[in-house]
Amino acid sequence: MLDANLKTQLQSYMERITQPFEMVASLDDGDKSRELSELLHEIEGMSDKISLREDGDDDRKPSFSLNRIDGDISLRFAGIPMGHEFTSLVLALLQVGGHPPKASDEVIDQVKALDGDFRFETYFSLSCQNCPDVVQALNLMAVLNPNIQHVAIDGALFQDEVEAREVMAVPSVFLNGEPFGQGRMDLEEIIAKLDTGAAERDAEKLNAKDPFDVLVVGGGPAGAASAIYAARKGIRTGVAAERFGGQVLDTNAIENFISVTETDGPKLASALEEHVRSYEVDIMNLQRAEKLIPASQEGGLHEVRFASGASLKSKTLVLATGARWRKINVPGESEYQGKGVAYCPHCDGPLFKGKDVAVIGGGNSGVEAAIDLAGVVKHVTLLEFDDKLRADAVLQKKLHSLPNVTVLVSAQTTEITGENGRVNGLVYKDRKTGEEHTVALAGVFVQIGLLPNTDWLKGSVELTAHGEIIVDARGETSVPGVFAAGDVTTVPYKQIVIAVGEGAKAALSAFDHLIRHSVSTDAA
Known part of the structure; x- marks a missing residue:
């Protein structure tokens, strides 16, 4: 065995x-x-x-x-x-x-x-x-x-x-x-x-903490790198994260993190956390940021408020809240999430063994999902909004070689249908002819990219129309003393190795800001 x-x-x-x-x-x-x-x-x-x-x-x-x-x-x-x-x-x-x-x-x-x-x-x-x-x-x-x-x-x-x-x-x-x-x-x-009383007790503990020199909000690769680089400078460093590891936890195979030939998301996330904990970093888990209150004056303290009721203050901030799966926002998606609508083919694919499913999205993620699912389910229908697939050529070649995959381009999903509390199909419009078609299915896997986690930052730092935090070459935002790194920012190419580098840069920039500006811990 x-x-x-x-x-x-x-x-x-x-x-x-x-x-x-x-x-x-x-x-x-x-x-x-x-x-x-x-x-x-x-x-x-x-x-x-x-x-x-x-x-x-x-x-x-x-x-x-x-x-x-x-x-x-x-x-x-x-x-x-x-x-x-x-x-x-x-x-x-x-x-x-x-x-x-x-x-x-x-x-x-x-x-x-x-x-x-x-x-x-x-x-x-x-x-x-x-x-x-x-x-x-x-x-x-x-x-x-x-x-x-x-x-x-x-x-x-x-x-x-x-x-x-x-x-x-x-x-x-x-x-x-x-x-x-x-x-x-x-x-x-x-x-x-x-x-049920744990959250309230934790909030009380956080509220009693002294201000940090650098507070990192987010525990993904960018946040972990920021915490390590800040802690190595000998300054008071904290990490407040909804879940340490972030989006990496939902990643299956990782084969492009330099010097690591092959690993998976949970293993990498565990290694990141272990590395951070080897320094004097205050890690605060289960903390979802809800509001940023920038310092009201030069040398003041920035405040971050959390859904738990906790509030933390810091001389500088590194925002590294990452991104989440983008939804197609059609009728039926929210209603049947977890009841046939899924976002992780590696996790949920085996539950659809011998059944018909769809994958929405023709980029690398969507095509990889369709290839993986084809080895488990009865049939895969891949729908792409554009008139052609956007995945790498090698992936497209593999996809088209599979006998149990149908590829539909210029296909706009308009509804996910269900019966008795579970998915039973979807409706799509042929964008060339305008005709609507229905496909009978047991599951729909959505793979259309990511959205930055910045809803809580609206009105406090400058964002793009797509919700990304605008940063300069040093990782600084529109607010002095507030830096950002990783998938939540305008930095192109959302890759783990890039997020790590950007996180390190943001922490070094925060340290540079600290030594160049006099910050009073008494300022509110």
Whole structure:
């Protein structure tokens, strides 16, 4: 089941187990059960503290639970956690086996203090790069608190459940049988949804903080680089981010980050955060900026207010709030988001196995999505508004070689239709003839680019008609002492490597501003 390399890696991890536990498998006569049995036997042989039973009676087969011998833990995988979920399996084995988690003491105490009965079920796909964060967070919570149960379910393997519960996007989380959340969530986000007083307590802590020398708003590649370069100057640096990693977290394969031959978004985001944390940087997560109040006078403090009710002040700012998926804004898109309308083909594609789907967008992202989906679904219809595709020639050649792909150009999507709460098709207009056509579909993947996250900045810094922050060669905005970097700005070519460079430049410019201008921390 495991190749030699994975066996070697796993063996080294299993040496860290300090407490005995057992794996209890629920199996049937199917091929997947045989695969799971083989995997579990290999794991059992790697540590004398792990035992295996195959007499489980769980309704989901194949599945297995991890049970500490002297503890009360309810943690189960339904399916075979390979692919992106292999790391989730390794962490679960270590944590049930007594290896301490990386979470802060404060977060661990919050989890342990949660009162009530919490039965979580998470539907994931093995190709989803966003799912492991959710699975790992809920697994850890189940290890720490006996009132919390978690089952991680491979949606592609349990299609009947997916259909019955109308799961059309992953990760999808249910709590006590009811929908709890959809999409990427980290441990802190989940706790915040359960601990209703957490946001207010966090806001109070932030409001009490002293002003920063440099406050970075945003935790993507540009924000991370800004924080590192500012901290290296020995000045008081903070990062306030809605989610550390930003848009990178939703990126699958990354093959053009110089010196790194190949990685994926979550791995790169984790490495960025680890690098930032190696310096004295105050990282404040789950903070969505709502308003910028520029300094009222030369040498004053800039203020950023957040949706949580928190407010932070700083002598200089670096705005690095990135971008989000652009929507087509037609009837049905919002209504059926997560019910057939999706933006991540890698994550949600496996849920449409054997079905007909559409991809809207003929650039590199759209064509790559169509190529990937063609290997999973029954048929892909790609719609492009322009009269020709805009993707690289090599991608177009691959696309046109696929027998289960139809390409429609000069096609304007006018509506996404649905029935019984899920997508059943779309309507498009032929821009050459004016005729309308309907295509029957189970899913629609929107891939038409990005929008800068600058709604909160209107009226405070100068923006383009497209909402990008206008910056000069030094990254400075129209407001002295306020700098910006990354995809949120007018800098062309929205690439990770460019965002990193621009982030570093913005931080150096902020430092230069500080040493050239006298700033009073008493100014408001």
